[in-house]
Amino acid sequence: MSQPSAPRSPRATGSILAFTIIAGAVIGLFTHQPTIGLLIGAGVGTVISIAFWLKDRRG
Known part of the structure; x- marks a missing residue:
């Protein structure tokens, strides 16, 4: 039986935005x-x- 994979948490990019x-x-x-x-x-x-965000959506 296959186990469901753990949901991936999205990256927080607020720090990148603030830094730039x-x-x-x-x-x-x-x-x-x-x-x-x-x-x-x-x-x-x-x-x-x-x-x-786009990369995280593709999973």
């Missing part, structure tokens, strides 16, 4: 464009979070 936002703002400070850096960091973090 902060990193984008800091990099933006060095280029004198903190708002653009913040937006780029948010975009990169969102893309990474969605990629993890």
